[in-house]
Amino acid sequence: MAEQGRVLVVDDDETVRDVVRRYLEVAGFDVDVAGDGTEGLRLFAETGPDLVVLDVMMPGLNGLEVCRRLRQLSQVPIVMLTALGEEENRIAGLQLGADDYVTKPFSPKELALRVSSVLRRARMPRPAPAATELADGDLSLQMTARQASIGGVELPLTSREFDLLAFFLAHPGVAFSRADLLEKVWGWDFGDQSTVTVHVRRLREKIEKDPAKPVRVATVWGVGYRYDPVRP
Numbered sequence: 001m002a003e004q005g006r007v008l009v010v011d012d013d014e015t016v017r018d019v020v021r022r023y024l025e026v027a028g029f030d031v032d033v034a035g036d037g038t039e040g041l042r043l044f045a046e047t048g049p050d051l052v053v054l055d056v057m058m059p060g061l062n063g064l065e066v067c068r069r070l071r072q073l074s075q076v077p078i079v080m081l082t083a084l085g086e087e088e089n090r091i092a093g094l095q096l097g098a099d100d101y102v103t104k105p106f107s108p109k110e111l112a113l114r115v116s117s118v119l120r121r122a123r124m125p126r127p128a129p130a131a132t133e134l135a136d137g138d139l140s141l142q143m144t145a146r147q148a149s150i151g152g153v154e155l156p157l158t159s160r161e162f163d164l165l166a167f168f169l170a171h172p173g174v175a176f177s178r179a180d181l182l183e184k185v186w187g188w189d190f191g192d193q194s195t196v197t198v199h200v201r202r203l204r205e206k207i208e209k210d211p212a213k214p215v216r217v218a219t220v221w222g223v224g225y226r227y228d229p230v231r232p
Helices: 013-024 037-045 063-073 085-094 107-125 161-172 177-186 192-205
Strands: 005-010 029-034 052-055 078-083 099-106 133-136 139-142 149-150 175-178 217-220 222-227
Touching: 005 013, 005 037, 005 192, 013 029, 013 107, 029 037, 037 052, 037 063, 052 063, 052 107, 063 078, 063 085, 078 085, 078 107, 085 099, 085 192, 099 107, 107 222, 139 161, 161 177, 161 192, 175 177, 177 192, 177 222, 192 217
Parallel strands: 005 029, 005 052, 052 078, 078 099
Antiparallel strands: 133 139, 139 149, 175 222, 217 222
């Protein structure tokens, strides 16, 4: 196996598959390619990749359904490929548990760097949490169990949403730029900062009474976001 690991690329566009495969191989990965979702699931079972690059728009079994099925089987990192204007698909992919997305048209070199970064972070051992619980009013995070609840009702957070909320709760009242959050929560020093925007939006939908008028995760115009505690 290559030093970096094995990547499965699932895309119905032969040109995209070939270009992505060549760039990932240059970056040190072993690469398997599939032309549709059904073949992708079969190859996933056969090869056990370390990461999956998955196109959203494919005939037959589309990328969102493949992502859903993969998450039933594994927590393997998934990077979705979406087209410009497919915001609903990007949000749906992140909700299903995708780790990141790249928007077409994209730079193959940047995609290879993104894959390396996602995989490197996935392999990092999680540090022991400084606190076993973080709380604000009726919002509670159990750090060791990685469970979140509000008003006693468990929140269906993705792994990244949990990490983002935990970071906010650990730094109340501090404004962070999207670049700051990309570095401190995602562990990346480059990448599409709209990834942060989408995650913040999804998080607000789950923890705010009115996501259109958030009181916890505030927008700091010209800067980024700040967590404002609701406790007295």
